[in-house]
Amino acid sequence: MVLLKSCRAGLADYKLGKEEFQFPKFKHQFIETVLLRIERASKQSKAMSTLSVPPVLTSPRDDAIQLYRAFKGLGCDTAAVVNILSHRDVTQRSFIQHEYKTMYSEDLLKRLKSELSGKLELLLAYLSTHRHEGPEVDREMALKDAKTLFKAGEKKLGTDEKKFIRIFSERSRAQLAAISSAYHDMYGGSLKKAVKSETSGEFEHGLLTILKCSQNPAKYFAKVLHQAMKGLGTNDTTVIRVIVTRTEIDMHYIKAEYLRKYKKSLNDAVQSETSGHYRTFLLSLLGPSH
DSSP states (O other): OOOOOOHHHTTTTTOOOOOOOOOOOOGGHHHHHHHHHHHHHHHHTTOOOOOOOOOOOHHHHHHHHHHHHHHHHSSHHHHHHHHHHHTTOOOHHHHHHHHHHHHHOOHHHHHHHHHHHTHHHHHHHHHHOOOOOOOOOOHHHHHHHHHHHHHHHHTTSOHHHHHHHHHHHSSSSSHHHHHHHHHHHHHSSSSHHHHHOOOHHHHHHHHHHHHHHHHHHHHHHHHHHHHHSSSSOHHHHHHHHHHHHTTTTTTHHHHHHHHHHHSSSSHHHHHHOOOHHHHOOOOHHOOOOO
């Protein structure tokens, strides 16, 4: 097996924008190849040192493949679906829908509706709603939305889920962060705690995922990685997905949050929880510890 070269060097010329979606045809197999090799290694009880992965970033086609895999078999891997779609902006989700249609000859929204059986109306709204994702914030609207959410949740018996769905799916991440801050200032409690007390199950998970990513995505992903590597065994799919997709976005912030919260560097965690070329690949993406 040929040893992996430095992945970060290979990513130096990576550019965001339309170029992100113009990968050579063979590269769309990245996630599929990684997951299949992980499954094969697991079934055969072989060490992860037998695993080799190509050093490329994911694309909308990779996301489409992961979504298709989440739909396969008995039941739907709703956590994977939420984690993929809630972390993409409107342009990326549009490309994912196009790639899914091209690859599997079916509409992604229709497939989501059939798989989720109404359980994640929030996710469907979030996927289909076009919203501005810039840094601008409307303070007056944030105050109004905070009041609406309070009346729809903590102030009444039961929860008006449709109002939560409308605001969480239509507002940008920056605007949601402003709403959360306004909620705390107006009512003395956090919006996160309100969501936990007023909702449950997959609806709660979807709201919290969107909210956490709007407030502090680095903190959220640090927690996801920690949970994927703690205890017996490692959730390789999650570790690969997070590290590969966040490397050129905010990995230095994620590493800082991981060290602050868990008193151990992310590099050390990956070093101790993985092995072989799989470990080499992930560490090359992470870069030096300092």
